[in-house]
Amino acid sequence: MSPTPSTPELDQEPAGRPNARRGASAPVSGSVWTRPPRPTRRRLSLETIVRAAIDLADAHGLDAITIRRVAAELNARPMSLYSFMDRKDDLIELMVDEILGEMVLGELPKDWLAALHAIAAQTRAVGRRHPWLIAAIMQRPALGPNAVRHAEQSMAAIAGLGLEREQARTLLIAVDAFTMGFGGLELAGHSMRQRDGLTESQWADSTGAYLDDLSRAGRAPHLAQFAEEPSDHAFVTSLNWLLAGFAASHGKTTGEPVTG
Amino acid sequence: MSPTPSTPELDQEPAGRPNARRGASAPVSGSVWTRPPRPTRRRLSLETIVRAAIDLADAHGLDAITIRRVAAELNARPMSLYSFMDRKDDLIELMVDEILGEMVLGELPKDWLAALHAIAAQTRAVGRRHPWLIAAIMQRPALGPNAVRHAEQSMAAIAGLGLEREQARTLLIAVDAFTMGFGGLELAGHSMRQRDGLTESQWADSTGAYLDDLSRAGRAPHLAQFAEEPSDHAFVTSLNWLLAGFAASHGKTTGEPVTG
């Protein structure tokens, strides 16, 4: 057996290990056990890279995703990441698809209306958990396996309605467009706040003051309200409108609309 | 009078003027008229910068907006632009607001339904003309004067309904969210196509083939349809659902729904 300790269970390093500068010219000294564990090949994997990048983006925004910084987070060298991907943009696509996995529901309500509401609510919740998600999707289409799963689940939700292809497609795109658009408008300020390191209330104060000024100047009398964040209630209400409008135009009857 | 020709009407340079390298150490030689015109101070202005940046973004995408490249487009040096703005992000905000100006309509239909449809259609048209717009808005909130004008116009459109504050706000946000979301999903592939220099049909072919593969593999039987671009008809139909649903929930009667 080689002198390299091969106990991966013990390899759970405390994440802040003292400058484990392994590599070419590191002199071998001391006991095997006092030395940092030799890296097994396969230290990195696409999954750990994507996961680290997601954590970074959640904490510091999409702009914080640089190859160098993700690598540093993993105690790796920048170019190592390129063994697993072709370019940085690929990483972002992978991050998006990973998160899209959180969007597909474990089980689906039987009623199509309730099912679409549940999917939309989940989409919105995930979007808020990862505030960079929606902006990222608006820049590159989501085509990965989890995006596919999401689409399939939406189709399953309305399968019972027996719609024709085109109508089904229109309905599903409408729901997704509304949900993503709502989340996008809602979170538009997020990355900006993050960039300038403002707290939520600092941001609300400054935009509120700005809009108040405009109102007082008479240029936009009813505008100040837009400083407020859109509410869950507004989301559910609007989605009800959309779906009720669809239902009416198709003569489908359903239970009560979902109340927010 | 100074020897500098002060005929700004003739200053319409043919845009490709021979390397007009003015500046400190350029030797003065030849006739005044054969020399390039001395730059009047104020060569640049915020407006020309923003306009140049918009043209660049329309042609090559938001990623093509670099201070250096915009400056080059104006035969200026990069740092000159910073006399007019504090940072690059400000330029993008200014670009967005400039385009938002194209979104406010000259006159508004009297009927609230027709008016909201007209606004949404205009929003969508502008979004397609400037494919980078929606992604940009999803990253930073639009707060400029033209964003304000757009919001005011939307409020004017439904003023006749006598809604209370919260309801009006919900309705307008819903329409904007749907419109922006629809455009965003629609244009998501655009910047990616642009990045890789693919034509629209190359892109459609490759994603179509990919989704067909998935379908054949049985993993997503009904998916291929999503390769197709959403249509105007789908947009109008869905918007009708949303607005009809709203109208029904408020007992407002209107004329016929708009047909796409």
Added chain:
DNA sequence: TCGCTTGCCGATACAACGTATCACAAATCG
């Protein structure tokens, strides 16, 4: 067992980026 291939890692390098800084000249204002 040996040697070859394959795949991951590390170091270095380069062009392009945003932007701080400084110097200078024209424009403007007292």
Added chain:
DNA sequence: CGATTTGTGATACGTTGTATCGGCAAGCGA
């Protein structure tokens, strides 16, 4: 006319994405 402001240009610094190269460990055929 002198002082101040303002637009411009040159240069420089730190950071980014990523090409390239060289090395080493693991797996594999002989």
